[in-house]
Amino acid sequence: MAIPDFIQDDDDEHRLPLLPAGTRTESHKDSFFSDRIEHQLFYGPVKRMADELYDAGPLNGPRDALERLTMIQRLQSSLDALTSVLLADSAEQVSESLADTIATQDSNTEEEEREARRSAEYYGIDRGSDQVINSNLIAEASVALRESPRKVAKRMFHAKGLRYVCKDTLMALAAGEITVKAAHDIVKYAQDLLPEQISQMQHLLLPMAKTASDDAIYQRARRFHDRMRPESAEQRRKKSEEHRRLTLQDDENGMSTLKYCNSAAVVHSIKNSVKWVADQHNDPEDPRTREQIEADAFADIILNGWPGHEGTPLKPRVSITIPAVEMLADPSRTVADLEGYGPIPLGAALQLAKDAPSFQRVLTDPWTGAAIDVERRSYRPSQGLKDLLRNRDEHCCFPACRRPADRSEIDHIDDWAHGGHTTRENTQLLCKQHQMFKHALGWKVVARPDGSKMWVTPHGLNSIVVPGSVKRVDQFDHVSDHCPERPRVIPLPHVRLTPEVRRVLGLKPHIDIPEKSPVTEPPHMGGQRETG
Template sequence: MSIQHAFTNDDDEHRLPLNPPGTRKISHLDGPLACAIEHENEFAQVLELASTLYHGPPRTDPAQGLTELKAIAYLRRALDAAEAVILTDSIELVAQSTAEYAADTASTAPQGETEKQRDQRISAHYYGVDPASDQIITSSFVAEAAVALRETVEKTRAKLFTAKGLRYLCPETLNALSRGLITTKAAQEMVKQTQDLTPEDIRRMEHSLLPVAKTASDASFSQRARRLHRKLDPVSAADRHESAKDGRCVTLWDEPDGMAALKLYAPAQDVYSIYNTVKAFAQQDVDPDDTRTQAQRHADILRDALLDGWPATGGTPLKPRVVVTIPAVEALVNPRRGLAELEGYGPIPMGVALTLAQEAPSMLRVLTDPWTGAAIDVGRKRYRPSVALKDLLLVRDRCCRFPGCRRTAQSCEVDHIEGWAQGGHTSGANSQLLCKRHQMFKHALGWQSISRPDGSVSWRTPHGLNYVSVPGGVENVSGFEHIHDRTPVLEVGLTDQVRRVLGWADPPDPPDPPDRPDQLAS
């Protein structure tokens, strides 16, 4: 998750004055002529700009290059507009077909349903979901669209939010974007500032702001749009604050070089109190030999307060929970250059991992394939086989195996790729980690997964898209030949030294039992 997404993504389509799904007339054109005209409007500008760029002469001076860059910018905006139309029309078609299917089967189910439909109906009842609800339709479609676009679910959901606003509430903005007259950022800001407004106020906003959007910078346009929104929004500032408090949360995202960041979204008075308290502690009793910057002292004080307790409080009972996987063979071969895996984050230096392991109450011994990095076995000395299988999946999958999902392994459960009722075995080859949400997708919403011979899992979406999921613990995918269903067979030698490091060395043989009573005394 990027910092920009973490700090600005507060959009909610329920704050837009939209009609219910399946009833948005603009996505249901009557007659082939209307559909042909709509299709022409969507892609005519794209075709014209692409053709101009393709058939243009080779560039001979910077002015011509700048002209081509401008045309590319126009083309990118036109494509964004077309993408918005396709997103909204596609999800509307899904909603319409789901409603029609529900109406057709209401009088015949369960007698007229197939075995697959019966299984999905039972699973939907088990998970307590209605597959025809707007929320479930949107969630499943966003996941499919993310596969098609090869983007995250969060980014695709944000695109769908903007697309619905453009398609149904801001048609003039969509038209300007499709012609390349305004930037995509301006179009996104226009939709963002239509939240909590009436359709009449939205039309007033478009009329006032579109002329500005054609010439102003994105930053300048954003400021104007926010000011106009405050004037048009009938809700008082106090009411907006009370509503915003319901969204308080703590968000985590990864940063490069073994770092990560936390965002606390809370009432301003609380956040400023926390910040001022940290600053006050940082200014007290500063050691003249302390070479840390103020920013570093602030970070260290907040870290110590959360993990060890504020100074003079005797500490906190909360202890850091950290799960680290240390590939034993890699640690043995080259501990200085090796990398371990911090659960939920990724690779960290081996030295940091070994330091964490010294303070950990227990350590999971892991054997990884030196060529791919995939976990191939775990220590079974202290665990029953079922626990050992879960340990194997924790270090092999690292996170939920659903396309694009990054929920940590600790928040997932073991799922049979081939269902137990269909003869699937409880084994590493037929098991994967799935979070609760995506177990529901698989069992109740028509998503299918198939285990492949090379260790990957092939997913098929409800509308026929295919996606191959490789275990998160795999570092080298060159051996995963999905098309030919084969992978190189590599021999891994386990020396006595490696076995001792993993704790797998055979125990010494017990002494022979005594043959005579006098030997018992000795």
């Protein structure tokens, strides 16, 4: 049986037999000698296999290629073991240094540190708690590894399990003897077991894991766990129901998948209800398949209510950006942008926009696609700024965070209390969690002249964040740190100002504008302008 893709992820380090933070001697060596031994155990295999691959020379046939692939797999296992050690050790050691690091940063004044403490009180957090320290480190590690915090959190779970609980598995992984997947499955099913049971599981599985498939180890680890932790069917059902959830996954080509997990009785009732609605549709001319009719019926029920009812009180709201000039110049090559998802075909966007109750014009930079202004005909300035940030940033501006604009708030880059102004250059969208990171946990952000933001972590790592609406980043200049040069000649397509064009651009019929313009460079948009 294959490993199911949809298995619920309920891994929790609190279900592992871990000693309290600060008492894990594996991360606190008591001598230089033991430090050097560990260095050789975890770095030695990586260096040896990397050197062997480098010294192998040109490829000599398919057998040689297969042998090198085997070596690369072993190297990946060793690298994962080393990554696990670094993550677990840093999580253990940072608890002793993070508060000091935040307090002694060169850029922090005494007043800023007092404000950070007040912010911690405001957000209701203890900067020295294990949970806050772990979350902060995961955010920093996501910058270092260029991965999402969620993925790094999963790495941290496996790291602590290997470093402190499944030590034999860690050593086999470091030697390249087992795969990363096998090691992670052993940690996963070590949850809720006693230390002696975990030792027995490793003793049984590790010899087999050196040659068996990942699927075989997964199945055996799961069965061993179930034998050691027998539960009644009713207990397992109640435990599973705790993980009911609704999740969203974005697919390709403008599609998304909604996944709903609940008890079998509830899910089957929903499915049967949708089938009943679909059964009422008896149009022989309808070209849709049965599956398509059920999918459309389900969407209608969720968005508009059951047939014969008035529908849901809260109607869905989506935001679509359609580049009008590009659409008029070459519709076949134009893509629109669906907020929270990304590019979608122009035809799909126009279909969605057809029934839109209102439009809002957004001025975008023609070189990068970034939103730089919004119309304010019917909005107060504060609402106009909010609309601009929603279109420009699209989501929280913290590194690797994708929380949408609806779940984020306006944040001053330079604090209002220190003279920061409420301008588009000094504001950004931040979710609640990452406002707390910025104001209470020592993260710094600097607005750069090219429109990007540079974040600095408490331990000094840098991460550049570009506004979500930017489509082209080749004009951004992070190294020279100045506003990017604009091309002097813009090869604009010739578009006639037909009544349709005027309507899209919001031009009144009586306004006379020449269809050809002698201008060969864009209007001044900031930075220094050469003259003479």
